[in-house]
Amino acid sequence: MGPVLVLYYSLHGSTRLLANKIAQGIEAEGADAIIRTVPKVSDGFSEKPETIPTEGDMYVTHEDIKHCSGIALGSPTRFGNMSAAMKYFWDSTAPLWLSGELNGKPGCVFTSSSSLHGGQESTLLSMMFPLIHHGMLIVSLPYSVPQLHTTRSGGTPYGPSHVSFGNNEATLSDDESALAIAMGKRLAITAKKLG
Numbered sequence: 001m002g003p004v005l006v007l008y009y010s011l012h013g014s015t016r017l018l019a020n021k022i023a024q025g026i027e028a029e030g031a032d033a034i035i036r037t038v039p040k041v042s043d044g045f046s047e048k049p050e051t052i053p054t055e056g057d058m059y060v061t062h063e064d065i066k067h068c069s070g071i072a073l074g075s076p077t078r079f080g081n082m083s084a085a086m087k088y089f090w091d092s093t094a095p096l097w098l099s100g101e102l103n104g105k106p107g108c109v110f111t112s113s114s115s116l117h118g119g120q121e122s123t124l125l126s127m128m129f130p131l132i133h134h135g136m137l138i139v140s141l142p143y144s145v146p147q148l149h150t151t152r153s154g155g156t157p158y159g160p161s162h163v164s165f166g167n168n169e170a171t172l173s174d175d176e177s178a179l180a181i182a183m184g185k186r187l188a189i190t191a192k193k194l195g
């Protein structure tokens with residue numbers, strides 16, 4: 001079985017924290033996890049596109065997509081949607097779609113937002129769209145995970161999440177962390193079952 005790909009974009013680090021916890025859950029099930037990110041895109045005003053990472057995780061390649069056995073896809077909430085950087089990557093994947101590389105593989109989604117009701121669920125749904133078009137099987141986060149009932153910040157049945165409440169230095173709450181690990185485990189278990 002190929003590794004499970006944890007693919008995220010993060011400007012301030014919150015979504016990256018979730019990515020790391022999901023990878024922890026994947027590896028707790030005995031599967032390999034690889035963590036990849038995507039470059040910033042130019043907004044036409046202030047940012048220049050990067051070509052190589054200056055620090056942190058490697059940028060994802062189409063080869064990573066071809067060889068993975070599942071994907072956890074994460075982005076900060078941007079006006080209730082995934083970030084342009086992540087969308088830009090998915091807009092490059094038509095060749096992978098044509099050859100059906102992801103068809104039948106499991107996928108899940110995760111996000112971080114500043115405010116509690118600031119569009120996490122719409123963002124999570126927006127990230128499911130490319131996965132669905134690629135023929136992936138969406139893996140939810142079930143209410144049988146106890147922290148989904150107790151969390152006072154992030155965590156949804158659509159996927160794990162973090163709420164920063166405007167503090168970009170914040171760490172994950174215990175419940176957010178447990179939910180991200182549970183998501184990684186469920187994704188790995190599903191990938192193994194699908195073989």
Ligand SMILES: Cc1cc2nc3c(=O)[nH]c(=O)nc-3n(C[C@H](O)[C@H](O)[C@H](O)COP(=O)(O)O)c2cc1C
Nearest residue numbers: 010011012013014015076078079080113114115118
């Ligand atoms: C352009 C932009 C749009 C944003 N839109 C939202 C939003 O719709 N709702 C929200 O709660 N937070 C919004 N935020 C805040 C980020 O989602 C939040 O800071 C998130 O935790 C950042 O994740 P990161 O640490 O992985 O970069 C926005 C931030 C930016 C820069």
